[in-house]
Structure formats: C-alpha cells, structure tokens
Amino acid sequence: MTTGTTREDTGVDVDLRKLRYFVAVAEELHFGRAAERLHIAQPALSRQMRALEDDLGVLLFCRDRRGTALTAAGARLLEEAPRLLAACTAMVRAVTAAAAATPKFTIGFMPGITVTPAVRALTSRHPGLDVRLLRTGWQDQVEVLRDGRADVSIVRLPIDRHGLQVRRLFTEPRVVALPADHPLAAKSSLIVGDLAGEHLLQDPDAVPEWRDVADELRTGERAEVRPINSVEEKLELVAAGAGICVIPLSTAAFYTRHDVVTLPVEDIAVGHVCLAWSTTSSSPFITDFADVAHLLTPPAPG
Template sequence: MDVDLRKIRYFVALAEELHFGRAAERLHIAQPVLSRQIRALEDELKVQLLVRTKRATELTAAGRQLLDDARPLLASAEAARRRVVQASRGTRTFTIGFMPGITVTAAVRAFTARHPELTIELLRTSWHDQVEVLRDGRADVSIVRLPIDQQGLTIRPLFDEPRVAMLPADHRLAGKPSIRIGDLADEHLLQDPDAVPEWRDIAVELREGTAGRVPTFQSVEEKLEHVAARNGISVLPLSTASFYTRPDVVPVPIEDIGPNHVCLAWSSTRRSKVIHDFADLALDVVNGEQAAPT
C-alpha cells in the first residue's frame, strides 16, 4: 500500500489539535474535507485512528502509533524535498546547527578551507528544535546538548562542560562559591525539567503540582529576563552563561550535578563523506583547543 503523505499530514494536525475545526483551520481546508481525508486514511489502513464523540476527539491505540511514526516520516520527506530543491538550483549548501553558547568559528574555517566549493550556512537552534532541524533537513549536522531523542541519529561526542545555576543578583544563594542541587528544591525552573533531571528529582513544585504558575521558556534571553525579574531560576552550561553575561543575573556553580554533554549529530540515513569530514574536523578542533596551554 502506498502512503499518501497529504493524508498523513492531515492526520498529524488533527492528532495534535484533537479538534476537527482547529485542525482544518490550521491546514487551511474546510472541515468536511478533513473529515473525508481522515476516513479515507482509515479505510486504506483498515484501522480506526480516532474516536469522535460529542464532547471530544481521542486517538485510538492505532492512532497513537501512527502519530509516533508519522512525525519522522513527514520530517524525512521534508528533508528530501529541501535537498532536491537545492540540487535543482545547482547550489551545494552545507548547514551547521549550533546551540547557544557554542562557538563554531574554528571548525567552520577549517571546513571551508577543505571544501571551498560549498556554501556554509549556520543555524542557531534551541533546546526544542536542535534535533528537529536534522529530521526536517534544515541542517546537515547540528552541535547538540544532551539529553536528546537519539532515534535515527548518529551521535559523536565532542566535549563536556559544567553547568551553573543562573540566579537574580540579590538571590539568597548568589554570593556563594558553589551550591548543591538540593538548595534549589524550592525554586521554579524556567526551562523544560527534562533538561535538568537532577532538579526534577527533588523539585517541590513538581511534587505539589504547582509547576505551571510561570511558563517555561525556549530562548536563553527569555530565561534570563525572567531570572532577573525573580520569576524563577535556570540551569545553563557554563559556556552559555559566560556568553550571556548581565549585571542583574549571577551564575553559581552546582557541585552535585553532572556536566552538559556536547555532541555532533546528524541523520543516520545520511552517508555523505562531507558530513564525516566535518565531524572529523570538529573533533580535531576540540582536541586542539583542549590541548592548548591556558
């Protein structure tokens, strides 16, 4: 059976919205059209994907499985489309994603010298899209910060670095040479708790179910603005904290949490020699910087 990507795309929108009207509006189609396409998809797959009642629309077990499989499928199709468009234009572009606080200049210069025929583009990513830019083809490689969903990716470790707590300058812990993660148990974390599992284990607000009183934020700039406003705290890699310095926010080392692991990642389906060339150069640059005298 051939899979119709348009129907899959419609299904994903509906599965994420769980509301036919909102999904149709998001897709810029009429609601009856969406309903017909979903029924046609169910007929093709010979399964029921959704249960629709007067009160709610819910995914069946088959629907949940299709949603898990559909997202990488659509991302892979989009990545192929991007590469085909590039090839049709006669351009050879190599895009490198990187997280805040990470400097890629030395690796890019070395790579450009080795591959002058390529146009190098840089793409700043965030905690929430550092993997998605690889899955949908926006980046050929990406320098990521673990933990990430590594399914379908090749991962090459680059280096580790300590993490620090970002606190308001007048915070009770701001003047300490170091703290322990338990000292932050009563604080609100202004980022995805999965990024700091050590805090998740001891957080009072997660035990009491009050974590939603202030939302989490994606960009470093947003997090630091809210830290300065005393809306919460953030835990950042040292390089990120050093890059985004400001007088009203203070970094404090945390003694008892592990380092942030920085890695190079790319799609496991990519067999390009150019990708491996960049990976080797990036590791050479890191090793050279670590061996250099301070």
C-alpha cells in the first residue's frame, strides 16, 4: 500500500516514500551519495525523482556537468517536506500509542536538567502512566516534538517555535569551557573580549555576544563551524585544545572533568529553559505536566 497525502486543491497525491528520497537528494545535492544513504540503486533513485517531478508538474533539480542544484520549486519543497514527513511520523506514533493498553508519556530533556521532581508529581496524579525519558541535544530538542518521539520537551532557547507552544520555566547563567592549561583558566571570571580571539566550537549565532565582538576583529570570511551534536564531544575538543564552548551552568556541573575549566563570563546573557509541545498534540497529559513543570528549578550555584 502506498502511503500518501492528498492536496485537494490540485488533486495531486504525493507519495511519502518519494518525498523521503527527495529530501536525501536535496540535502546531498548528489544522486550517488543520496542513493548510498538510502541504500538503493542510483538509477532507481533517478526514476523516483523524475516520477515525483511528473506528479507535481514541476522541475525540482537542475543537473549539468557542474553537478546537481535545486530549482526554486525544489528549494521550497525542501522547506516543506521535512515538516510533512515529521507530521506523518508523529501521526503514526500517536495512533499506535492510542491503541496501547498502558498510556505512555515521553519527556525530552537536555543534558544537565533534572526532571525527577516533575515526573514524580505527574505519576502521583496518574499512577498507571508509563513515563519515558528521552535525552535530547541542540540538534533534536525540537525535532522530537515534530516527529512524535516526545510529547513534551524541556528545551533551551533559541529554538524554531513554528507549530509549538512554549512556556518559560527558568533562566540560568552560562559559562565558558576552557582547557585546564589555558592562559585564562586561572582567572575567576572573564568578559567576552577575553575570548574574541578563540575558536568557538558551536554556531556563533548561539553566542551572539561572542559573534559580534569576534566579527569586529575578523577581516576575512567567518570560518564554517562543523556541527557538534553532543556536549561530550564538545568537551573532548575543548580538553584537546581545539577551541572553547559556552554551555549552561547546569550542564557544566553535570559534566565536571579535571582537564576542563569552566568560568563565568560577565557580559554573556543568561540562558532560558522552557517547556515546549506541539500545538497539534493530542496527549491528555500535557496540561498536567505543564502544571507541575514549575518543580524544574534552576540549579543552585556551585
């Protein structure tokens, strides 16, 4: 059976399998790499993409000697497709959960955040509820809501709020992580200007204070930052002298290590911790969890 979604205004049935294939090609911009990623033959993938273009009546890719590029229609589809695929996945998970004998409720949480008090309060209200915990990171703290892996997620701003309800919980300081043998490690606190010449191991837009000062000192183009998906990997790179990172105080306290020093930065803004859930979620337990989420308090200064 082909799973699809119908666009009533055009009468076009979009095959979700083709849509998944399209996202792979659009992200790789290379049919060979996309075929390897999808574990299918390249000619089959090319046929599927031509079929999708026929279904939609538009050209999605331009292919020439220089490579593969997205057309304007392809770029727009790449914006829309991940949301549609995530919504479909979320729907399947919701239907499966509705058929389960024991109700389940999954909470996403970021490293350093302790959710135990709120979980206990929720289960005291609903003794038969099967509460699951899902550790998230910067890259997927919102995606777990969009694809239905989590019913709620305790997130750190900034996030893409599209389709989400967001409630602020608390703020906490952020600190900079330096190698223990760094010349600045002996100081009691720093300012952003002290760090402007350092290599930041995260998206500069996540630390706008550092970005703005560093851009003033930089004459060339900003170096591309390789995505680092875990705190553990960031701290390994810090300890190795590859750069610095700015992390929440609670995360620093959770990942204490002898070869990394964390220091307060006087002119970096606090971080905001929020509770988020999808505006389309049908879970009956979200309201009750939101009621007890105030038990998630900021960490005590260490």
